[in-house]
Amino acid sequence: MKYMAESLVSHERQLQLILESFPFGVFAINPEGFISSMNTTAGDLLNIQKEKVVGKSVSVLPLSFRNHFEQCKHVSRKFDGLEEDFIFESKGGKKIIKQSSSPLLDENDQVIGVLITFWDVTKVRQLESHIQRSEQLVAIGQMTAGLAHEVKNPLGTVQLASDLIASEIEEMTAANENEAASVQIISEAAADIQDEIQRLDHLVRRFLQFSRENKKDESVFNMKTVASETLQLLSHQFRKKQIHATLEADGEDYFVKGDRNQMIQALINLFINSIEAVSHQGQITVSMKKMNNDTIGIEIKDDGIGIPQQKIKRIFNPFFSTKQEGTGLGLWITHDIISSHNGHIEVESEIGEGTSFLISLKKHEKGDHYEKNNLVS
Numbered sequence: 010m011k012y013m014a015e016s017l018v019s020h021e022r023q024l025q026l027i028l029e030s031f032p033f034g035v036f037a038i039n040p041e042g043f044i045s046s047m048n049t050t051a052g053d054l055l056n057i058q059k060e061k062v063v064g065k066s067v068s069v070l071p072l073s074f075r076n077h078f079e080q081c082k083h084v085s086r087k088f089d090g091l092e093e094d095f096i097f098e099s100k101g102g103k104k105i106i107k108q109s110s111s112p113l114l115d116e117n118d119q120v121i122g123v124l125i126t127f128w129d130v131t132k133v134r135q136l137e138s139h140i141q142r143s144e145q146l147v148a149i150g151q152m153t154a155g156l157a158h159e160v161k162n163p164l165g166t167v168q169l170a171s172d173l174i175a176s177e178i179e180e181m182t183a184a185n186e187n188e189a190a191s192v193q194i195i196s197e198a199a200a201d202i203q204d205e206i207q208r209l210d211h212l213v214r215r216f217l218q219f220s221r222e223n224k225k226d227e228s229v230f231n232m233k234t235v236a237s238e239t240l241q242l243l244s245h246q247f248r249k250k251q252i253h254a255t256l257e258a259d260g261e262d263y264f265v266k267g268d269r270n271q272m273i274q275a276l277i278n279l280f281i282n283s284i285e286a287v288s289h290q291g292q293i294t295v296s297m298k299k300m301n302n303d304t305i306g307i308e309i310k311d312d313g314i315g316i317p318q319q320k321i322k323r324i325f326n327p328f329f330s331t332k333q334e335g336t337g338l339g340l341w342i343t344h345d346i347i348s349s350h351n352g353h354i355e356v357e358s359e360i361g362e363g364t365s366f367l368i369s370l371k372k373h374e375k376g377d378h379y380e381k382n383n384l385v386s
Contacts, residue, residue, distance in 0.1 A: 036125040037113065038078050042067045045122065054106065054129060056099050071097065074125060077110035081123040084112050094130065105131045142325075146345075171202045229373055232263040232272070232305060236295050239276040243284070251290045254280075258297035263305050266373040267350040275346040278339040279309050279366050286313030286364060300369060307368040316358040324356055 028035060034051030038044055044062055052059050055071070062069060067078050073095040080091060090111035097104045108127035112120045233256070240247075240254055247254050265272075283293045292312045300306040316324060325344040347354045351371050358364040 031126075033126045033128040036070070036074065036127075038067055038082075038123045038125065040082055040120060040122060042078065042082075044070075051127070054104070054127065055097065056101070071095070073106075073108065077108065077125055078123050081110050081112050082120060084120070094134070103131075104129050105134045142344075167202070168206050171206065175200075175203070227267055228269055229264055229266050230269045230272075231261065232265055232307065232370065233258045233261060233297060235269065235272055236276060236297070236307070239273055239280060240295070242273075243277065243280050246281075246284055247293075250284065250287070252284060252287060252293055253290070254293045254295070256295045256297075258295075262299070262372075263297055264373045265305065265350065265370045268346075271346045272350070275343040276309075278343040282339060282366075283309060283311035283313060283364070286315075287311050288313070299372065303372050303374075305370045305372050307370070308365055309368075310363060310365040312363040315360040315362055316356070316364055317360060318358075321356060321358060325354075 028046075028048045029050075031048055031050065034054045035046075035048045036044055036051055037046045044065055044067060047059055047062060049059070051057075052062075067075050073093070077091050090109060092107065092109045094105055094107050097106045106127050107130040108125060110123060110125045113122035113124045115121050236256055236258075240256060243254075246252075280293070287293065294308075294310045296308045296310070298306050325340050327338060327341040344354055347368060347370070353369045355367050356364060357367065
């Protein structure tokens with residue numbers, strides 16, 4: 010009996026060690042809805058203590074766990090289980106947790122509980138999003154290059170034709186002074202054609218530059234001043250809708266390194282997006298703070314109509330827009346600019362409550378001395 014007892018204790022200890030060494034979080038919940046066991050990884054992932062959870066109701070866990078328990082507690086062996094992602098927020102930030110739940114069965118296929126395993130897939134999802142975005146960028150680059158090539162060829166033909174018209178008009182003017190009025194009309198039309206050709210040619214060149222990797226004109230600049238200048242640049246649009254726009258930032262230490270003009274472009278896209286979202290006499294707030302020693306946090310918040318949750322994940326995709334007249338390129342370009350500066354941007358929104366764009370950028374320590382001594386903001 011002593012040997013059997015020691016053997017059982019040894020086996021139980023071995024099973025507990027296996028459970029504790031499991032790289033995923035594990036909850037075992039009995040049919041009555043009480044947590045019978047959990048491992049250390051589960052506590053680490055959810056920032057909870059084992060002694061405060063084991064023996065307690067499943068109601069102490071996040072809603073997603075409760076839903077999984079309710080859907081698994083009455084099923085049989087034929088049930089395939091449930092898998093889904095959910096966002097878990099804590100003081101340490103946001104995590105994307107993937108959980109898998111299945112009924113815990115005895116030798117007679119009777120449900121004796123529910124087993125829930127879960128793990129942190131934040132980096133995996135970010136990598137998947139990056140890969141998807143990279144594939145989209147490649148496709149957009151190829152399409153842009155092809156479009157520019159196809160447009161540039163007929164532009165050359167039209168340019169030659171307009172030049173020929175212009176030269177013929179000069180000869181006609183010299184030979185037929187009586188028809189000067191008709192010639193003047195034709196001359197003006199030819200000039201309009203040439204102006205538009207130059208504008209289209211400039212547009213095509215921008216497309217070609219955008220389809221290739223563009224080197225940033227890097228410098229050290231103060232994001233607080235960049236935001237202030239951008240707000241001033243759009244001040245007439247704020248006045249037109251009677252929008253109250255404010256900038257909240259303590260101190261002056263918001264230096265980053267990158268392309269200043271690109272960053273202004275990114276902010277303009279975000280501000281215009283907010284302007285279009287808010288009603289007359291709306292509110293747009295730009296706030297800055299130091300997240301830690303090497304990161305600057307920027308939030309652009311409005312009290313506009315908000316974005317439906319089913320569209321949030323696609324908001325930075327090229328050619329996707331929540332507005333009928335939108336091109337779907339503004340936020341995509343903004344995301345690309347922030348990413349090229351080793352930053353990160355995400356969006357939070359609720360219908361009727363407004364939208365917040367959250368940007369994090371790497372702080373440049375050398376900027377303090379460089380910019381203050383050179384009077385650069």
